[in-house]
Amino acid sequence: MRVLFFAHLKDVTGQESVNIILPFPHDPGQLWERLLELYPALAAHQSKVRLSRNWEYATAETLFQNEDEVALIPPVSGG
Amino acid sequence: MDLDITLTDAPIAEQISAPFPVGSYGAWLEFRGVVREEEAGRKIAALEYEAYPEMAVREMRRLVNDIAGRHPCLAVRVIHRIGLIPVGEAAVYAGVASRHRAEGFALLAEFMDRLKLDVPIWKRGSRGFEPVMAKVSVNVPAGAGRKPSPLSLDEARAKIQSCCQPLPAIRVPLVEAVGRVLREPVRATEDLPPFDCSTRDGYAVLADDPAEQHEVVGVIHAAGWQPRQLRSGEAVRVATGAPMPCGGLRVIMQEDAVLEGNYVRLNRTDSAINIRRRGDEVKAGQLLVPEHSKLDAGRLALLATAGLAYPLVSPRLRVVHLITGDEIVPPGQTPQPGQIRDSNSILIRGLLAGQVGELYQAHLPENFAAAWSQLPLNKIAVADLVLVSGGASVGERDFTRPLLERLGFHIQFNQVNLRPGRPLIFGTKGSQAAFGLPGNPLSHFVCFHFAVAMALARFNGDCPPVFQRGVLPDRFVSETCSRETLWPARLTLSAGRVILHPLNWGSSGDVTCFAQANALIRVPAGQANFAAGAEVEFLPAGAI
Structure with a gap:
C-alpha cells in the first residue's frame, strides 16, 4: 500500500510517501496503529488528520487493502 | 451540467471565455481568490500552494455536483493554481453559468466555503521580500578597485x-506536462497490450482446427470483451484490436474468408497467427520513459497509454x-x-x-x-x-x-x-x-x-547542453583574438555529416548574422586556422 503525506506531515515524517504491506485488510484504527508505529511523531496530529482511500475520504467503515493508495490529509487551506 | 475543473501551476488567464451555448444562461458569475500582501500579520511577496492533485480534482467535482443538486446551474468552471503564486495574482477561479443569478450565487458561495474545508490543497509557506539595504555603489564600474580575473x-x-540546482518537482495533469522534463522513471503497471488481440479484421478460429467451414458464433469489436471457449468448426468475427475470446486461436483475415449465411469458408493461404500477444509490446514493470526525458508528443502518448495521469515533472x-x-x-x-x-x-x-x-x-x-x-x-x-x-x-x-x-x-x-x-x-x-x-x-x-x-x-532537471562536433566545409581563418570565441554559424546536415558554415560577423553589434545562426563554433584564443574538412566543436543554437 502506498501512503502519501502532504503539507506539514511531510516534515513530520520526513517523507512524501511510504510503501507498507498489510497482513490483512485494516480499518482506520488499525491503519493508524500501524502508521504510529512507523512515525510516532504523527500522534500529535492524528486528531486533525483525515485518511483518504483511492482519492476519497475514508469513513469509519472503510477497509484499507494493499492495492490502495492512501493519503493523510491534514486540515486543508486552499482557495 | 457542463463541468470543467483544472489544477495548474500556470497563471490563471485574465480573461476566461464564457461557456456555450450562449443564450441558454442569464447569469455568468466569476470569482477570483487573489493572494493578499499580508499573511498571518506579515508582509509577503508570494504564497506557495500544494495539492493532492488526483483527489483535489475529484473532490472539487464531487462538491460541485452535490451543490448543483440543490442549486441547478448550467455550467461550472473551476481553476485552482498551485505552486508559488505572487501577491496580486489569482489562486482560484470559479465561473458559474445559470438560468438566473440566485442559484449561481448560491452555488458559488457554498462551493468556495466547502472548498476551504474539504479539497486537499494547502498553503505551504510564503516567500517574503527583503531587499538588501546595504549601501551599494551606484555608477561604479563592475569590479572597480579589484583586479578582475575573467573565468574561461x-x-x-x-x-x-x-550553482543552479533542479527545482522541486511537481505532479501535474498530463495536459499540463507538455514540453516539461519528467522527474521520475515511469514503468509499466500492466502488460501492453493488456490482452491477446487481433491484428486483422477477420475470423478467429482454433489454431489447429482442420475444418474448412465454420459457424460464426459471435462478433467482437475493438472494445468488446466476450470470453468463450471456441470449439472446432466455430469462428468468431473479430475487428482489428479486438480481444481474443480464449487462448490457442489464430485469425484468418477477412480477405481470405467467404461468408455464406451464418457460415464462413476460410482459405488458409499462409500460417500467420495475426494475434498480438498480451505483453508483446510492454511487460509490466518495464521502463517506459526514463527520468530526465523531455515530454514530447510521443512520450506523453505513452504515459497516457500506461495510465499515468499525473506525471512528476519540473x-x-x-x-x-x-x-x-x-x-x-x-x-x-x-x-x-x-x-x-x-x-x-x-x-x-x-x-x-x-x-x-x-x-x-x-x-x-x-x-x-x-x-x-x-x-x-x-x-x-x-x-x-x-x-x-x-x-x-x-x-x-x-x-x-x-x-x-x-x-x-x-x-x-x-x-x-x-x-x-x-x-x-x-x-x-x-x-x-x-x-x-x-x-x-x-x-x-x-x-x-x-x-x-x-x-x-x-x-x-534536464541534461545540460553540451559541445558537439561538426565539420567545416572550407578553410576558415579567424583574426587574432586573445579570447576564446563562440563564432556564429549555420549548421546543415549533409550525407549524415554535420556541416558548419561560419557566418560573416563584423563586431559583436552585428545584427544580421544571428538571423541565420543555429550553431556557435568554438574557436580557441589566438589565430585560428582551420583547414577545409577540419572537425571543430560547436554548441547548438537553434533549429536545424
Whole structure:
C-alpha cells in the first residue's frame, strides 16, 4: 500500500510517501496503529488528520487493502 | 451540467471565455481568490500552494455536483493554481453559468466555503521580500578597485552548473506536462497490450482446427470483451484490436474468408497467427520513459497509454526580464538620433519560447533610483531566473551589478574570457539565478546559448547542453583574438555529416548574422586556422 503525506506531515515524517504491506485488510484504527508505529511523531496530529482511500475520504467503515493508495490529509487551506 | 475543473501551476488567464451555448444562461458569475500582501500579520511577496492533485480534482467535482443538486446551474468552471503564486495574482477561479443569478450565487458561495474545508490543497509557506539595504555603489564600474580575473568559458559553465540546482518537482495533469522534463522513471503497471488481440479484421478460429467451414458464433469489436471457449468448426468475427475470446486461436483475415449465411469458408493461404500477444509490446514493470526525458508528443502518448495521469515533472520556470537603456525605443517607433530600436526584448522572448511558463518583461530607466522604484518586486521574488539586458559592459551608466546586489544576489562572476559576451554577470540568491547580459543583441544570443540555457536545463532537471562536433566545409581563418570565441554559424546536415558554415560577423553589434545562426563554433584564443574538412566543436543554437 502506498501512503502519501502532504503539507506539514511531510516534515513530520520526513517523507512524501511510504510503501507498507498489510497482513490483512485494516480499518482506520488499525491503519493508524500501524502508521504510529512507523512515525510516532504523527500522534500529535492524528486528531486533525483525515485518511483518504483511492482519492476519497475514508469513513469509519472503510477497509484499507494493499492495492490502495492512501493519503493523510491534514486540515486543508486552499482557495 | 457542463463541468470543467483544472489544477495548474500556470497563471490563471485574465480573461476566461464564457461557456456555450450562449443564450441558454442569464447569469455568468466569476470569482477570483487573489493572494493578499499580508499573511498571518506579515508582509509577503508570494504564497506557495500544494495539492493532492488526483483527489483535489475529484473532490472539487464531487462538491460541485452535490451543490448543483440543490442549486441547478448550467455550467461550472473551476481553476485552482498551485505552486508559488505572487501577491496580486489569482489562486482560484470559479465561473458559474445559470438560468438566473440566485442559484449561481448560491452555488458559488457554498462551493468556495466547502472548498476551504474539504479539497486537499494547502498553503505551504510564503516567500517574503527583503531587499538588501546595504549601501551599494551606484555608477561604479563592475569590479572597480579589484583586479578582475575573467573565468574561461568552461569555468563559467561549470560555475552555472554547480550553482543552479533542479527545482522541486511537481505532479501535474498530463495536459499540463507538455514540453516539461519528467522527474521520475515511469514503468509499466500492466502488460501492453493488456490482452491477446487481433491484428486483422477477420475470423478467429482454433489454431489447429482442420475444418474448412465454420459457424460464426459471435462478433467482437475493438472494445468488446466476450470470453468463450471456441470449439472446432466455430469462428468468431473479430475487428482489428479486438480481444481474443480464449487462448490457442489464430485469425484468418477477412480477405481470405467467404461468408455464406451464418457460415464462413476460410482459405488458409499462409500460417500467420495475426494475434498480438498480451505483453508483446510492454511487460509490466518495464521502463517506459526514463527520468530526465523531455515530454514530447510521443512520450506523453505513452504515459497516457500506461495510465499515468499525473506525471512528476519540473515546475514551469518563471523568468523576469528587465531591459535597461535610455537609448532604446519600441520596434514600432522611429528612433531619434542616438536611439536604437529594442530588439533584445523579442529576442529573449523568442529564445525562451516553449521553455518557460511565465516571462515577465519590464523596461527600466537607467537612473538607478528611478529604476529601483519601478521594479516588479513581487515578480522578482518568485522568479527562478532574472535576466537584465544592457548595462553590463563596463561604463559609467552601468548599473546591473549594483541592481542585482541590492536585490540580494551574490555575484558569482562578472566577466568571461570570451568573445562576444565578455561582460556577462552571473549571480545567485538561494535557488534563484540572475544574469546580466551585455547590451548588444549578438552578445545576448551567444550568452543565452552558452550560459542561460545551462541554467534553464539545470533548473528543469534536464541534461545540460553540451559541445558537439561538426565539420567545416572550407578553410576558415579567424583574426587574432586573445579570447576564446563562440563564432556564429549555420549548421546543415549533409550525407549524415554535420556541416558548419561560419557566418560573416563584423563586431559583436552585428545584427544580421544571428538571423541565420543555429550553431556557435568554438574557436580557441589566438589565430585560428582551420583547414577545409577540419572537425571543430560547436554548441547548438537553434533549429536545424
